[in-house]
Amino acid sequence: xxxxxxxxxxxxxxxxxxxxxxxxxxxxxxxxxxxxxxxxxxxxxxxxxxxxxxxxxxxxxxxxxxxxxxxxxxxxxxxxxxxxxxxxxxxxxxxxxxxxxxxxxxxxxxxxxxxxxxxxxxxxxxxxxxxxxxxxxxxxxxxxxxxxxxxxxxxxxxxxxxxxxxxxxxxxxxxxxxxxxxxxxxxxxxxxxxxxxxxxxxxxxxxxxxxxxxxxxxxxxxxxxxxxxxxxxxxxxxxxxxxxxxxxxxxxxxxxxxxxxxxxxxxxxxxxxxxxxxxxxxxxxxxxxxxxxxxxxxxxxxxxxxxxxxxxxxxxxxxxxxxxxxxxxxxxxxxxxxxxxxxxxxxxxxxxxxxxxxxxxxxxxxxxxxxxxxxxxxxxxxxxxxxxxxxxxxxxxxxxxxxxxxxxxxxxxxxxxxxxxxxxxxxxxxxxxxxxxxxxxxx
Amino acid sequence: xxxxxxxxxxxxxxxxxxxxxxxxxxxxxxxxxxxxxxxxxxxxxxxxxxxxxxxxxxxxxxxxxxxxxxxxxxxxxxxxxxxxxxxxxxxxxxxxxxxxxxxxxxxxxxxxxxxxxxxxxxxxxxxxxxxxxxxxxxxxxxxxxxxxxxxxxxxxxxxxxxxxxxxxxxxxxxxxxxxxxxxxxxxxxxxxxxxxxxxxxxxxxxxxxxxxxxxxxxxxxxxxxxxxxxxxxxxxxxxxxxxxxxxxxxxxxxxxxxxxxxxxxxxxxxxxxxxxxxxxxxxxxxxxxxxxxxxxxxxxxxxxxxxxx
Numbered sequence: 001x002x003x004x005x006x007x008x009x010x011x012x013x014x015x016x017x018x019x020x021x022x023x024x025x026x027x028x029x030x031x032x033x034x035x036x037x038x039x040x041x042x043x044x045x046x047x048x049x050x051x052x053x054x055x056x057x058x059x060x061x062x063x064x065x066x067x068x069x070x071x072x073x074x075x076x077x078x079x080x081x082x083x084x085x086x087x088x089x090x091x092x093x094x095x096x097x098x099x100x101x102x103x104x105x106x107x108x109x110x111x112x113x114x115x116x117x118x119x120x121x122x123x124x125x126x127x128x129x130x131x132x133x134x135x136x137x138x139x140x141x142x143x144x145x146x147x148x149x150x151x152x153x154x155x156x157x158x159x160x161x162x163x164x165x166x167x168x169x170x171x172x173x174x175x176x177x178x179x180x181x182x183x184x185x186x187x188x189x190x191x192x193x194x195x196x197x198x199x200x201x202x203x204x205x206x207x208x209x210x211x212x213x214x215x216x217x218x219x220x221x222x223x224x225x226x227x228x229x230x231x232x233x234x235x236x237x238x239x240x241x242x243x244x245x246x247x248x249x250x251x252x253x254x255x256x257x258x259x260x261x262x263x264x265x266x267x268x269x270x271x272x273x274x275x276x277x278x279x280x281x282x283x284x285x286x287x288x289x290x291x292x293x294x295x296x297x298x299x300x301x302x303x304x305x306x307x308x309x310x311x312x313x314x315x316x317x318x319x320x321x322x323x324x325x326x327x328x329x330x331x332x333x334x335x336x337x338x339x340x341x342x343x344x345x346x347x348x349x350x351x352x353x354x355x356x357x358x359x360x361x362x363x364x365x366x367x368x369x370x371x372x373x374x375x376x377x378x379x380x381x382x383x384x385x386x387x388x389x390x391x392x393x394x395x396x397x398x399x400x401x402x403x404x405x406x407x408x409x410x411x412x413x414x415x416x417x418x419x420x421x422x423x424x425x426x427x428x429x430x431x432x433x434x435x436x437x438x439x440x441x442x443x
Numbered sequence: 444x445x446x447x448x449x450x451x452x453x454x455x456x457x458x459x460x461x462x463x464x465x466x467x468x469x470x471x472x473x474x475x476x477x478x479x480x481x482x483x484x485x486x487x488x489x490x491x492x493x494x495x496x497x498x499x500x501x502x503x504x505x506x507x508x509x510x511x512x513x514x515x516x517x518x519x520x521x522x523x524x525x526x527x528x529x530x531x532x533x534x535x536x537x538x539x540x541x542x543x544x545x546x547x548x549x550x551x552x553x554x555x556x557x558x559x560x561x562x563x564x565x566x567x568x569x570x571x572x573x574x575x576x577x578x579x580x581x582x583x584x585x586x587x588x589x590x591x592x593x594x595x596x597x598x599x600x601x602x603x604x605x606x607x608x609x610x611x612x613x614x615x616x617x618x619x620x621x622x623x624x625x626x627x628x629x630x631x632x633x634x635x636x637x638x639x640x641x642x643x644x645x646x647x648x649x650x651x652x653x654x655x656x657x658x659x660x661x662x663x664x665x666x667x668x669x670x671x672x673x674x675x676x677x678x679x680x681x682x683x684x685x686x687x688x689x690x691x692x693x694x695x696x697x698x699x700x701x702x703x704x705x706x707x708x709x710x711x712x713x714x715x716x717x718x719x720x721x722x723x724x725x726x727x728x729x730x731x732x733x734x735x736x737x738x739x740x741x742x743x744x745x746x747x748x749x750x751x752x
Contacts, residue, residue: 042674044568183722209722219712272670
């Protein structure tokens with residue numbers, strides 16, 4: 001009997017201890033963020049550094065004293081990059097610790113699933129660099145925030161870049177671009193933009209889907225070898241990226257003619273390929289690998305030096321770590337913006353968070369103050385523009401590290417805006433959504 | 444024509460690699476009547492052990508010789524797979540003698556999850572490299588016959604040769620050795636095999652060890668091609684249509700099945716894919732296997748199971 005009591009007590013103590021270790025204790029002035037991550041499974045090599053950067057920035061915010069004294073708290077849930085598990089995680093966490101402030105699914109599939117839930121729960125869905133491209137239109141997608149980049153914007157920048165390399169967009173006439181893409185909502189996103197640009201400039205788009213998880217691509221690359229495209233755009237994730245580069249090498253396709261999206265341009269995608277990936281290019285969603293940035297040095301000093309960092313310190317500042325860090329920073333700054341209106345030092349609600357996200361204004365001075373000088377450009381959102389910044393550049397793998405190899409490009413609003421408006425209007429009609437007016441935005 | 448040949452050869456070489464994984468299924472089923480759902484997890488586990496030890500050993504011993512490091516890592520990985528085999532027999536299979544096939548299948552499903560979890564916990568979930576010096580650049584052949592020649596992937600070619608060698612060795616082992624015959628006897632009937640003095644526990648350890656080594660070779664080849672990461676465990680799913688088609692009890696069936704599936708999926712993707720939106724090779728392999736099953740339910744070379752009532 002004594003033994004059983006002891007076992008029960010030990011179990012309860014263990015549960016309590018694990019809760020304390022994973023989540024700071026809840027108090028009135030705390031802001032809760034669910035962390036939908038994937039540290040296991042096929043996409044773990046890419047999901048893990050993102051999650052590490054994301055969590056480290058929340059820790060850094062607390063180490064800096066919180067947002068006007070309000071501490072960040074979080075709880076991680078493993079989605080495995082699966083939509084069903086992602087939705088389950090969202091449902092499990094959305095009401096915890098007084099309610100989720102915002103959610104970042106790190107999956108276009110999960111984003112699609114949460115897009116209809118968010119307005120009901122009044123929880124903003126932040127999708128920095130992924131999600132539905134038309135959700136930039138805040139009038140229709142009131143709760144989606146594809147901050148800093150959408151796939152249409154990314155594809156547009158890539159077309160601009162190769163146009164520049166060819167000597168002008170008109171020189172793309174008669175060229176062929178093959179899109180090797182993850183056969184999922186994520187991989188299909190850039191197709192509409194590429195087809196639009198193809199009509200404008202007279203190039204051909206060859207679509208080559210790759211089934212999840214992307215470890216078998218021989219047939220795909222034999223088709224590339226047969227059709228000899230002038231450029232290959234890679235829209236992959238996880239092991240699909242390195243497999244694509246290896247197959248390109250095995251079929252003799254030049255790596256310097258390959259351009260990946262920003263989810264196909266990080267260390268896990270190339271380090272295993274080594275010299276075989278030399279010359280491979282990818283979009284940098286503003287930032288690249290930033291080991292020398294001030295914010296990274298601060299994280300190493302305030303967290304990792306004290307054994308409080310997340311993940312290996314050697315990976316701090318790598319591309320996906322920085323993506324997670326910036327995604328986290330954007331939500332923290334939205335909390336700060338919302339506090340500015342609804343009360344400094346107070347916990348904000350999901351609705352108030354939406355206001356904060358629609359009124360983000362991170363100018364150069366603010367970025368410098370956060371240690372992000374040179375890492376990214378200013379961001380300014382509005383009720384109708386949920387992206388806030390449409391800039392990107394290209395970086396290239398030299399066999400050991402990523403180096404920036406282009407100037408900054410801005411997504412062309414003349415191309416993007418009509419597409420966003422058309423697609424979002426169609427969505428509004430399908431879902432019977434009444435678009436918000438400028439008057440609604442003031443509420 | 445040159446492109447067709449390239450696709451065909453690419454398919455044959457991929458098929459040989461599928462055969463290698465399929466062999467793991469066949470070995471265990473042939474020897475113990477268990478459909479081992481954990482074969483993919485064993486491939487991942489073995490490859491992780493090989494990759495991590497080939498990385499750790501040079502650091503521990505302060506040496507730079509890649510060959511010696513790989514050899515030592517291979518030895519350690521073999522030892523680990525032996526321990527895994529022993530543990531599986533000791534902790535799971537021993538208690539399931541004479542149970543229904545479905546029960547044993549479910550047990551291997553559990554083993555798969557345990558191996559996936561433990562493997563990633565011990566060795567990590569990043570992408571790891573196995574560098575056994577496989578050539579990565581392609582070669583062109585028959586340039587005088589075809590314009591531009593035929594592209595051959597050297598790495599795939601060497602891998603296919605290794606797979607073929609392993610398959611031949613295992614065929615000889617099963618057909619010509621006393622242990623091989625004992626393994627087949629156990630597969631036919633556990634109780635009958637025990638009654639004539641074949642030690643079931645030892646036989647099961649042996650067969651899981653052999654399957655473990657096959658998994659290790661498959662893991663090294665696939666890991667060298669793709670990098671060692673979780674998706675390696677899904678390679679087993681590529682081998683399933685192979686065993687369905689070739690027959691669960693036939694080593695030659697695994698080879699022929701692998702070649703048919705490899706060629707079928709590559710040709711379908713290249714020539715049919717563009718008409719149906721592409722990305723069809725995975726389900727096409729299963730469809731091909733199902734079509735074969737309509738005509739030969741036991742697979743191409745599988746033994747016909749007749750239950751007398």
